[in-house]
Amino acid sequence: xxxxxxxxxxxxxxxxxxxxxxxxxxxxxxxxxxxxxxxxxxxxxxxxxxxxxxxxxxxxxxxxxxxxxxxxxxxxxxxxxxxxxxxxxxxxxxxxxxxxxxxxxxxxxxxxxxxxxxxxxxxxxxxxxxxxxxxxxxxxxxxxxxxxxxxxxxxxxxxxxxxxxxxxxxxxxxxxxxxxxxxxxxxxxxxxxxxxxxxxxxxxxxxxxxxxxxxxxxxxxxxxxxxxxxxxxxxxxxxxxxxxxxxxxxxxxxxxxxxxxxxxxxxxxxxx
Amino acid sequence: xxxxxxxxxxxxxxxxxxxxxxxxxxxxxxxxxxxxxxxxxxxxxxxxxxxxxxxxxxxxxxxxxxxxxxxxxxxxxxxxxxxxxxxxxxxxxxxxxxxxxxxxxxxxxxxxxxxxxxxxxxxxxxxxxxxxxxxxxxxxxxxxxxxxxxxxxxxxxxxxxxxxxxxxxxxxxxxxxxxxxxxxxxxxxxxxxxxxxxxxxxxxxxxxxxxxxxxxxxxxxxxxxxxxxxxxxxxxxxxxxxxxxxxxxxxxxxxxxxxxxxxxxxxxxxxxxxxxxxxxxxxxxxxxxxxxxxxxxxxxxxxxxxxxxxxxxxxxxxxxxxxxxxxxx
Ligand SMILES: Nc1ncnc2c1ncn2[C@@H]1O[C@H](COP(=O)(O)OP(=O)(O)OP(=O)(O)O)[C@@H](O)[C@H]1O
Ligand SMILES: Nc1ncnc2c1ncn2[C@@H]1O[C@H](COP(=O)(O)OP(=O)(O)OP(=O)(O)O)[C@@H](O)[C@H]1O
Ligand SMILES: [Mg+2]
Ligand SMILES: [Mg+2]
Numbered sequence: 210x211x212x213x214x215x216x217x218x219x220x221x222x223x224x225x226x227x228x229x230x231x232x233x234x235x236x237x238x239x240x241x242x243x244x245x246x247x248x249x250x251x252x253x254x255x256x257x258x259x260x261x262x263x264x265x266x267x268x269x270x271x272x273x274x275x276x277x278x279x280x281x282x283x284x285x286x287x288x289x290x291x292x293x294x295x296x297x298x299x300x301x302x303x304x305x306x307x308x309x310x311x312x313x314x315x316x317x318x319x320x321x322x323x324x325x326x327x328x329x330x331x332x333x334x335x336x337x338x339x340x341x342x343x344x345x346x347x348x349x350x351x352x353x354x355x356x357x358x359x360x361x362x363x364x365x366x367x368x369x370x371x372x373x374x375x376x377x378x379x380x381x382x383x384x385x386x387x388x389x390x391x392x393x394x395x396x397x398x399x400x401x402x403x404x405x406x407x408x409x410x411x412x413x414x415x416x417x418x419x420x421x422x423x424x425x426x427x428x429x430x431x432x433x434x435x436x437x438x439x440x441x442x443x444x445x446x447x448x449x450x451x452x453x454x455x456x457x458x459x460x461x462x463x464x465x466x467x468x469x470x471x472x473x474x475x476x477x478x479x480x481x
Numbered sequence: 482x483x484x485x486x487x488x489x490x491x492x493x494x495x496x497x498x499x500x501x502x503x504x505x506x507x508x509x510x511x512x513x514x515x516x517x518x519x520x521x522x523x524x525x526x527x528x529x530x531x532x533x534x535x536x537x538x539x540x541x542x543x544x545x546x547x548x549x550x551x552x553x554x555x556x557x558x559x560x561x562x563x564x565x566x567x568x569x570x571x572x573x574x575x576x577x578x579x580x581x582x583x584x585x586x587x588x589x590x591x592x593x594x595x596x597x598x599x600x601x602x603x604x605x606x607x608x609x610x611x612x613x614x615x616x617x618x619x620x621x622x623x624x625x626x627x628x629x630x631x632x633x634x635x636x637x638x639x640x641x642x643x644x645x646x647x648x649x650x651x652x653x654x655x656x657x658x659x660x661x662x663x664x665x666x667x668x669x670x671x672x673x674x675x676x677x678x679x680x681x682x683x684x685x686x687x688x689x690x691x692x693x694x695x696x697x698x699x700x701x702x703x704x705x706x707x708x709x710x711x712x713x714x715x716x717x718x719x720x721x722x723x724x725x726x727x728x729x730x731x732x733x734x735x736x737x738x739x740x741x742x743x744x745x746x747x748x749x750x751x752x753x754x755x756x757x758x759x760x761x762x763x764x765x766x767x768x769x770x771x772x773x774x775x776x777x778x779x780x781x782x783x784x785x786x787x788x789x790x791x792x793x794x795x796x797x798x799x800x801x802x803x804x805x806x807x808x809x810x
Binding site for chain 1: 497501502503504506525526527528529530533577634635636661662663664665666667668669672691692693695697698717718721731732733735736737738739740741742743744745747748759
C-alpha cells in the first residue's frame with residue numbers, strides 16, 4: 210500500500226467567514242482521506258458545513274464572501290492550501306472538478322450553455338473550436354439533454370432546473386478529473402434521469418479510476434454510490450465508516466436521528 | 482352538489498418562440514386539472530417536462546400561449562394587469578432555493594412587511610403585529626425580525642420564505658421543489674408545517690417535486706408529467722399503488738432505495754430503458770383500442786374512479802427496438 214497513498218488527505222481543516230477569520234469557524238478541524246478511485250459520501254443537516262468543506266478543498270469561498278482556511282489539504286502529497294495561485298488554477302477543473310450546489314449561480318447568464326462548455330474544454334484541453342463543439346454536444350447527450358446540438362445554443366435561463374444541473378455535471382466530467390466533488394448533484398432531477406446520471410458517474414469511476422466526493426441529503430443516492438460515509442454535524446465529522454455499517458448499525462445519536470427521518474415511499478399522507 | 486374548484490386549468494399551452502435556428506420549444510402542450518380548496522395536487526415527472534413552466538403559467542408569471550386558468554371563478558389569462566395584480570394576493574409561489582430567494586440585505590422584518598405593503602393587506606400601523614404573527618405561524622421566534630437571512634440555517638430560511646408567501650393570506654400556493662435543498666430531518670419539519678398550515682388555513686397546494694416519498698406524504702391527488710403533458714392523474718395513493726402509464730411505472734421503479742446492497746445491485750443492473758416514444762404518429766386505434774380521429778374525443782382514458790391516463794407516449798410492440806439505439810436521444 211506504500212505507493213498507493215491517499216489521493217486527497219485532509220487534516221484539521223478549519224474554515225471561518227471573514228478576512229481574518231473573525232467569525233467563529235463553521236468547519237472545526239475535520240480530517241479525512243480519499244484514496245485514488247474511491248467514493249466517499251458526506252451527509253448532515255443543512256448548514257453543518259458540507260459545502261464550505263468542499264469549496265475549501267479548491268480554496269473557493271461562497272459568492273461574495275471571504276473565508277479563512279486552516280489545516281492541510283494534501284492532493285497527491287502537495288498541500289493545496291499553500292500552492293501558488295497559478296498552480297492552483299491547474300488543479301481546479303482539471304485534476305479536481307466540482308459540481309456546485311447552485312447551478313444557476315455557477316453558470317454565466319449571458320453566455321450560451323454550449324459556449325461555456327466549449328470554453329472550458331478549450332482552456333483545459335487545447336481543442337479547436339469545432340472539436341470542442343463536437344465534444345460539447347457529445348457531453349450534453351451523455352447527460353441526457355435531448356437535441357443537444359440545438360440546445361447547446363440556449364442560454365442557462367432557457368433550461369429547466371434539472372437541465373442546468375446536468376450541464377454542471379457535463380462540465381465537471383469533461384476533463385476527466387482524478388477527483389470529482391459533487392455537491393448535491395441530482396436534487397433537481399427526476400429519479401429516472403437521476404439513475405442515468407448515477408450510472409454515468411459509476412462508469413467514469415470504473416473507466417477512468419475517478420474518485421468521488423459526494424455530498425447529498427438523499428440517503429437512497431448515497432447508499433448505492435459510495436464506500437465510505439462521513440456524517441457531519443455543526444462543522445465536525447461525528448461519525449465515519451463503511452456505508453453498509455453506517456446504514457446497518459449507526460453509532461452516533463445524530464446519525465440515528467437522520468436515518469430515522471428518511472422519507473419512505475410507502476407512507477401515505479396522514480388523513481385528516 | 483359539486484363545489485366549484487379553487488383552480489381550474491384547461492388545455493394550458495406554453496410555447497417558447499424559435500430563435501437563431503433553434504426550433505420553438507413546446508414546453509407545455511395541453512395541460513388540464515382542477516384543484517379544490519384545502520387540497521394538494523402533487524406534480525411530478527421528467528426533468529424538463531414542463532412542471533415549473535406549468536406552475537409559472539398558472540400564476541401568470543409566464544403568459545400561456547393558449548388555454549384557460551380560472552382562479553376563484555375568474556379567468557386569469559386575459560385579465561388586465563391591474564386586476565391581475567390584485568389577484569396576486571390569492572396566489573403565491575414558494576421556490577426551491579432558500580439561499581437565493583431571500584434578499585441578503587433585507588432583515589426578516591423587511592422581507593415580511595414588503596408583501597403587506599405592496600398588497601395593502603394590513604394598515605401600516607398593524608404591520609409589525611402581522612409580521613410577528615407570521616413568524617409564529619411558521620414556528621420562528623418573533624424576536625428574529627431584525628436579523629438577516631445569512632444568519633439562518635437552510636430550514637429556517639425556508640420557513641421565512643413560506644411566511645412571506647402566507648403574508649397576504651393566499652388561497653393557492655405553488656411550491657416548486659420547496660424541500661429538496663434540505664436535510665431529511667428539516668424536510669420532515671417543513672412537510673409537517675405545510676400540512677399543518679393547510680389544515681389551519683384551508684390552503685391549496687400545487688406541489689412540484691422530484692422526491693416521490695415527500696410528494697406521497699402531502700398529496701391528495703397526483704399528476705405525472707412527461708413531454709409537456711400530464712400522462713396520469715388521479716388519487717395519489719391509487720397511482721402509487723397501481724400506476725398505469727408506462728412512464729409512471731418507470732418513475733416509481735427508479736426511486737432509489739436507502740439500502741446499500743439493494744441500491745448497488747439496482748444501479749449495476751442494465752438501465753431499465755422505458756422505451757417511451759416521444760414523437761408518435763396518431764395511433765388508431767390507440768393502446769386502449771379507441772380511434773380518436775373517429776371518435777373526436779381527447780386521448781385520455783378513465784382507468785378507475787377519478788383515475789385518468791393518457792394514451793400519448795405509450796410504447797408500441799416495436800418501440801423497444803428503435804428506442805434502444807436512439808443513442809444520445
Ligand atoms: N456567505 C456566507 N456568509 C456567512 N456565513 C455563511 C455563508 N455561507 C455559509 N455560511 C454559514 O456556514 C455554515 C456552513 O454552510 P454550508 O453551506 O457549508 O452548509 P451545508 O452543510 O452545505 O448545508 P446545506 O445542506 O444546506 O447545503 C452555515 O452555518 C452557514 O450559515
Ligand atoms: N425561458 C425559456 N425559454 C426557452 N425555453 C424554456 C424557457 N423556460 C423553460 N424552457 C424549456 O421548457 C421546457 C420545460 O422546462 P421546465 O423548467 O418547465 O421543466 P421542469 O419540468 O420544471 O424540469 P425540472 O424538473 O428539470 O425543473 C424545457 O425544455 C426548458 O428548456
Ligand atoms: Mg451545501
Ligand atoms: Mg423545474
